[in-house]
Amino acid sequence: MASVLQFIPTPQSKSSSNKITNTLNTPLRGIESCSTMLELKQYHAQIIKLGFSYDNDTMGRVIKFSAISESGDLNYALQVFDKLPKPDTFIYNTVIRGFLKSQMLRDTLLFYGYMLECKVMPNNFTFPPLIRACCVDNAVEQGKQIHGHVMKFGFGFDRFSMNNLIHMYVNFGCLEEAKKVFDNMYERDDVSWTTLISGYAQLGYLEEALRVFDSITEKKSSVCWNAMISAYVQSNRFHQAFALFERMMSEDVVVDRFIASSMLSACTRVGALKQGEWIVEHVKKSGIDLDSKLATTIIDMYCKCGCLDKAIQFFKRLPRKGISSWNCMIGGLAMHGKGEAAIEVLKEMESKRVAPDYITFVNLLSACAHSGLVEEGKHYFRYMKEAYGIEPGMEHYGCLVDLLGRAGLLEEARRVVNEMPMSPNVGVLGALLGACRIHKNIELGEVIGKEVIELEPHNSGRYVLLANLYAYAGRWEDVANIRKLMNDRGVKKVPGFSMVELEGVVSEFIAGGRTHPQAKEIYAKVNEMLDSIKSAGYVPDSDGMQQDIDEEESENPLNYHSEKLAIAFGLLKSEPGEILRITKNLRVCKDCHQASKLISKVYDREIIVRDRNRFHHFKGGECSCKDYW
Incomplete structure (x- = not known):
């Protein structure tokens, strides 16, 4: 840095100002190339020596790096801001973005108010971060006021601001307001359509989402198709997702990685292996970028459609494996009861210097539980903290209780529950209740069963487990009482279905x-x-x-x-x-x-x-x- 700046003269007289102006571009380019606050401060110090302490263009770049870069320092940005006599709209917008990035949501809105007090006019870049701050903070009234300002200052034509308003109202659950913003837009883009479609779908209005989708008069982009397909998949309406995908293919729409991922998820949920394999082949032939998310979705599809061998083959051929792919492979082996193989994948992962995370050990402990690997499971429960500093969470305790309970070590499982550093949730207690059913421990099962029912009073499976324990013991009056309790609470049994x-x-x-x-x-x-x-x-x-x-x-x-x-x-x-x-x-x-x-x-x-x-x-x-x- 010193080698760049040593050629820049320090201003001493008016005659040198032209030289300063000509050489200023060099440190400004330096600001753009900074990667740490230390580098920025060094450049900033040199620029101040050149006499540009109050130049909005120069200081604006310093504030931008300090406020919104990954290694920034918002306090430093505010210190620079305070020294500027007349900061412009760009600088105010930059500080607003800085407050948002730092999750200082109320300060984001307060600073906007200060901007107006200083009679600095907002522009179309001012409002999107303000709207996002209202979304994150669920500030409904403030959001409506910002909407009013968007219109007052004449930015109702700005798609970026209007799209953010649609997202804000969807986030608030105010679909009527979201639709009004959408209807009043001068021009809509893919973001406008997909935000509204996804909003209706997320709140359970799938028919309305489909009406919006069908109202698109021009050729629908793959983004819009994926929004509707994804809505069906996330709502467990898989048959509609498949039907819409077939309609999409008939209209010669290009299948991108997002649509491929959504459809693979649908195939996974219903066990549609043939459909899933067709999509995988399409991904290969079309040269679709196989990022970590799509690769993981493919592994998951093969595992959950019962093709563990193909999942392993695909996993091994991946040129780059993200942590999600490793975790998915271990989880797939767990589902198939391949505990020893799951442990080998962990060892391979470590040999390639990929650090396992929280999810890795949830999946590994699950693999041990499904395979009866009691000692191995207990070892890895300790190992994750000793080797990686990962504190056991609720899911890990649930797996350990499941592991011990399945193996018939009910007292040890109960001891784990009693000694947990947090209160056990329904998943942990449910694992112990399931073990009581397997090993017909009526006394313990009755205690745990009643507790689980009160923790999850609308889950029919909890009542069924306890009733089955009573049935094993021939306690038919208690079975009848469970049925009556379900009827009184309006709890319906989940019908069994297979595909x-x-x-x-x-x-x-x-x-x-x-x-x-x-x-x-x-x-x-x-x-x-x-x-x-x-x-x-x-x-x-x-x-x-x-x-x-x-x-x-x-x-x-x-x-x-x-x-x-x-x-x-x-x-x-x-x-x-x-x-x-x-x-x-x-x-x-x-x-x-x-x-x-x-x-x-x-x-x-x-x-x-x-x-x-x-x-x-x-x-x-x-x-x-x-x-x-």
Whole structure:
């Protein structure tokens, strides 16, 4: 820095002012190249020596770096600002942005008021940061006042300000006001349309979002298509997302990485492997930039569609792996009960000097829990703090309790809950309750079950777990009381459903449902399946039969649980040797687990079932979970 400035003379007389002006550009370029506040202050000191302490253009650059750069210092910017006799609009705008960047939201608005007091006129760059400050601080009244100022000062034509106002009103949940701003815009762009579409969708007005989408008269950009597709995916309306994607393809819209990511998420949720693989191939052929987010989405799709081998292959071929990709791979192995493999991925991660984070160890501990790796899980629970300084959080404690509980170490699990540095949440207690059900510990389960129900009174699964414990103990009066409590509170049981993809089409089945066009053939196939596996040793689960309350209750809950219907349909519609992939919203029950093992043997089929917690690979009469789930 000294070598640049040593050629700049210090002003001593009026005759030298021209030379100063000619050489000023050199330090100004230096300000633009600064990367730290120390460098800036050194340049600033030299510029002051040149006599430009009160020059708005020069000091404006100093204030800009100090106020909004990553290594800036807002206090320094304010000190420079205070020394300027007449700061211009650019400088005021810069300080406003600095307050916003520092999350000093009220100061952002107060400083704008000071700007008006000083009779400095705002411009179109003044309002967007003010509007964003109102959004972050949920300052509704102030936001409306800023809206009034936008119009008062004649910036109703400025798309940037108007788009920010739409976003602000959506953030406030004021959709009528957002629509008014939108309707009164002189000219709209993709941001205008997508902000309003996403706003309606986020607040649950999907039909209105679609009306806005369909009202776009010009050719819709991929950004607008993605806004609507993403709205369906985030609202769990996957069939509509697929239908809209097909409509988009028919209109020759280019699939970009954002649309690819949204559709892969939809494929992941419904287990639509064929659709997902088509999108992956399209990404490869189209040369779409495979950033960390898209790569992670692809790994997640393969893992959750039951293709763990393809997920591993894709992961290994990635030229660059972000932390999210490593975490996703470990999480995928956890879902498939591959605890040892998950630990190996962690070791590989460390060997490549990629530091694991909070999520890494949540996924790793989950892998240990699903695989019964008790000692390994306890080791990594300690290791994350010892090696990386990561304090165990609620999710880590939940995994540890799950690990110990599944292994039957209920007292140790209870001790962990009692000694946690924070109050256990419903996830931690739910893991302990689930373990009580597995090991039929009625006494502890009753205590935990009542606590969990009060923590999450509208979650039907919590009532079902406790009722099942009572049913195991033959306490039918208590089972009836749980049912009455649910009725009194208006809690409805979540209906069980399963989905199966065949020939690129996803079919959905609910427990005991008969709305499918081929229901007669499907139910006949179920009965045939059950008759066939009885000769192989199948005996209906008597525990399941005796329970008065069940997550998949129907006229005959055991015979017609949703995955049995999906498997029967799969056997009807697929060729021998094809893998059946089922996605289920509830935990696989004991009876369906036993039946699926025997079906895989009798029909010589591999059946992969993804339930609420994990994957089950049924083949040759065995399950990958080794009956540990």
